[in-house]
Amino acid sequence: MPGVTRSKACQCCKRRKIKCDENWPTCSPCKRTKRECPGPSTVVKFVHDAQAHSTSDSDQDSCSSEITAVGPNTVSLHMRKIVHRQGGSYSSFRIRSTTPRISTRPKLTTLSDRIAARLVSHLDRSQEYGITLRLGYLPFLPQRIPHSACLRDCVALFCAAWSNYRGRWQAGRVVTMSNYSKALRTLRNTLRGDQALSVETLAAMTLLERTEALFDWGQERCSAVHAHGIGHLITKKGYVDMNDELDIELAKENRGLLLGYWATECGKSFAGDAKIIDAPEANIDGGEFWGIDELKPYLESALSITGGSYGSWTQWLQDAEGIQQDPFGSEMLDRATSLRPQLSHAAAETKQCLESLMESTLDLGTLTKEDDPDSASGKSYGFKTAALAQLFNGLLMLRLVSLRISYDLSVIYGSPDTELYSEYQEVCGNAWMCISYLRKLDISVSAAFLGPYSACIEASSEKEMDSLQSIIKTMDSYLDRDLVGTEDPAHTTLESENIYAFQSLGIE
Template sequence: MPGVPRSKGCQTCKRRKIKCDETWPTCIQCRHINADCPGPTSLVKFINNGSHRDSHSPPSDGRRSAFKSPPLQTQASGSSTLQLRRVYYPNVDDRSAEYGLLQVTPPRANPTTLAERVATRLVGNLDKGANGITSLQMSYLPQLPSRLADSPCLRDSVDLFCAAWTDFRRRQPQGELMAMPQYGKVLRSLRRTLMSEQALKVETLAAMVLLERTCKLFDRGKFSSIHHQGILQMMERKGPPDLNDDLDITVTNEVHGLMISGYSVASCASFIEKSEWQDVMQKCAFKHPKVSNLEPLTSIDLMIVYDFSRDIFSWLNTMHQIRTDPHGDENEAVSIIFEQKLRDMLTKVRKLAVESFGLAMKEGAVTERDDPTSIVGKRMDFKGALMCQVFMSLHLIQMTALRMLYEMSIVYGSPDPELWDQFREVALDNWKAMPYILSLESIVASNAVATVFISYEAGNEEEKLYLQNVMLSVDEYLGRYPKDRAVLDTVILEAGKLLTGRKPVLKDLPNNS
């Protein structure tokens, strides 16, 4: 029996006697030396009960005709299909048979173009699990491999994303993302595309959105919102999405998520208020592929979250207007209307949270149990990271509304302690999810801690220290938050003011919110 390879590492790494990381189509070691990676070594095992012949010549025609190859057989093994077939080996001498048994997995076509290689790399790295990276604002990723051939800028953007993601997972000692050669290549490719007839294609918008998200997730330097305005301007020029194109739908939903995340894009996003956009955006939201992964929540339930997300900019601006001049000519009337809006939204979201998560817990999609590592002594677990994000979003809406209502009670001279108590109660419930968040891959976990910025104010000194530890834990590799506890305390508190309309100018949110 010939020796069986112990790993699928490429032959180049084996000849150099170094460990291959087995990331295809090109492993990191071959990429470093600029060599053509031969790909994985096949794990082939010959099954034979005889001894090897001295002669390398094949058997006589008579003997060969006595052992004809049977038809190809298949059998399931895990998630792969195994093909079993008899094959002739000239070096095998078995008086009872001239065929060994070869066990192989179905061959995969070798990528021949750059677009195919990039697509293969994305598919190979893409975590399709419930806790993977597509649970973030990246539901368009599965649509991309089939769209790379006709869009060089999208191909280059995917290549940068894969390189940055691979380095992050391996904790490679890398500096800022902008220093990577792939980053400059994407910018040059985008520049050429924007000057061509492909400028207004959905693939071009997707390339810009993926570039922004790559910077947001993986840049170890200070994150910049430099790409935001360009994305919104491109979206406006391109026009409403094609509801028959899944990529257009998913990219539109992600851009809308960009708008409602609190970035300084309010003035550039005014086009979204036009009637021709409102209807199609709502239809896109209902077609969002993530909705199917959130049972027992329904799309109708999620539209409540959508309504809040759509209105958040006007909320923040109204809150700032009232705080700036509470007794102005129109502001007292504005405050009465605004307070009622906040209370109506709070009522709807509370009802949704109680009913939907009560049902989710009954069906096992959400569970609660004791946990001594949790600051509140209990923890919530979820069937997937996306379910956790909805849970956190419902808390975020409630805390935002309650903190604004409490602030208005202060502005008009009658602080309402009951509103603060309700605010703290929601914060305590929200913190039950922190142990689960810490169990996720840090790139996913970092996207789920936005509620810390608002809930932090509600904590005592011990609870604030716990929340700081959560944030520093998920930020361990990227290092965007200050390690100095006093400085971090200030950063979180200032972010909370920004998210509840208590800052004078709507600036960029903290990097991981």
């Protein structure tokens, strides 16, 4: 039988099984751990003798009840004290809130509700602004999830892959995740049903492609397979519903992917389908997105140029490829004659827009030119927002490609235009000045901006190539990609990211 308690150590020290110095009112261990010391423990132990007592009305135990406020918080202590007739007593209490508990949101009872809440949580806590920069349709998905099982499962996959990316968990490829196979099964079943041509199904297919592109780095991607499926669905579905914001955002997202795919994989068979994905340009009134209200006139001009280029982009590439294969055929000579003025007009228009945009942004301080010892020119650009950087890079690339195709045509027909090549090198120099800004962005954002730089490699200096390879190696290290045996990591990454060259013109 245990003896009488003699230690007055506080209950915190007793629970932790450490020595209490009994330095009241706060003992030293509690003071070090910043705990509220409960004070000395009692050494008195009440023992009931278990003797029988009469239960007459005069001998009934007395009972009192009271409510005692505890602390400044909205919590009260409901105390109940019972006193026996021979002097013994005991007490019981229950802590309760003084105010009713009010839920701030409805209870999530369905799987769709929980997945939608998870997506909203990711968007609210997201610091990787660039990830959502190309995914303007994400805010419209939570309310559409209950209407589509395939969209629900694709969003669940996206959230799981995003969590793995944030935590840098070694979870393997996206295609090996259990969510991936489930998303494919529900998507297959949906495509066989009545919802095959719905906007929600298109959103699920688009999000599935983006999930692989963003979070499955270093692996052989299935961009062409995804693009073929998305293009087929869009062709069957028809034109964009201008009253549906989700449909409009999906058209903006898929435009770059499909134009690149149609130009490189499908030849002329899909050239006329580009009009199907015509949609309004980005909302330039959204100051929160651009962060620069004073630039609205310049943004209108820039977005008009980049948006209008989509109608000609695919045809330019097809004509250039045909001319290269048979430059002196009668049909190709006619194409070259009509193509040259189009390219010259695009280059001149883009140059004027870029100069106006640079002048205004430099004056406002939203674009800065800083000293950079790591840059080949000793200078680098800094942007206020990633959206402005995307627009700037898109315009640079449009001018770069039009100049490059024009110069190649002059070489093919035996009269190399050195002035065009000098202008091309100048544009490449401006593009390389953005490299330092890319280093400051999230890895996935930096990768999205790499596409246009594949057209700059020929005009790059050794220092510029070192800067580009440094970024790529940093990305590879962060994403744990194995480049052992790869002769040129820059070539490998840029080749895998070539599709972004088309998407960089899309200012979502």
